[in-house]
Amino acid sequence: MPELPEVETVRRGLKALVVGKKIVDVQVLWPKIVTNDSEEFKQQLAGRTIEAIDRRGKYLLFRLSGHLTMVSHLRMEGRYFLNQSDEPVTKHTHVIIAFTDRTQLRYADVRKFGRMTLLKTGQENQLSGIHALGPEPLSPDFQVADFYQRLQKHKKNIKAVLLDQHTVAGLGNIYCDEVLWLSKIHPLLPANRVTFTQAQSLHAAIQAELKKAVAAGGTTIRSYVDANGDSGHFQFNLHVYGREGQPCERCGALIQKIKVGGRGTHFCPQEQVLPADSTMAVIQ
């Protein structure tokens, strides 16, 4: 599932592949992917040039000529590929952006969860998902003191708070489990019970882990590949995600898997413990 490191890797790949290309035609094969009216989406894109590709959290922002931005979220399994126009269109391709040089940017998504929205550049905040995003974890906007203050405002568990994108942007299920293990914090600890020392540890772990994952080209669990079709390598550096029943690398206790807010959650039961007086609302 694409989280910040995967989306950043896709962004870098796409930048090299499509920036500078001029759009000649667009096909929308599964209209639900595009939140705009399909016809308007196609008409507005035709004739534009891709000038840059930015990223905010897990959102890709295609900057187009004429002050338009196409916002794209890959959700679970969205992928972009650059093809020649005469190559056969694969089964799960839902949007095709054709360029004047006879290449095509194709969006494929097995689960069809991904979304694209075309809007005026500068009005990205009209999208509720972007409007509510917390700071970029790898930018100077992400400060320990502010992070700690934000955590103190939430009674719900730390895993849910890290996942919901308001406190910090870009973390998904995999990296949440990893940074909580690195910081030895139980996923069900209420966020307002995280100490300042723990917040410092978590803040450092988030930055270090995301940097390493970006450098490794992201994590490939089931389907993720970058814009060049290459898998990431960071799955070999995961400590808890997908390692249920295997020994913790630090202490040897067996990694446990529970459900938190409907998400599979992996942790070390020996090192990531709840304080004796904290809520034991363990959802099994």
Add this chain to the structure above:
DNA sequence: CCAGTGCCCTGGAGGC
């Protein structure tokens, strides 16, 4: 305002 639940989707895994 907040927490909880269901929805969107399909392929893969497991049971029989």
Add this chain to the structure above:
DNA sequence: TGCCTCCAGGGCACTG
């Protein structure tokens, strides 16, 4: 081999 059921999950709409 085949059919059925269940599960994975990011973000959002809806409910209480």
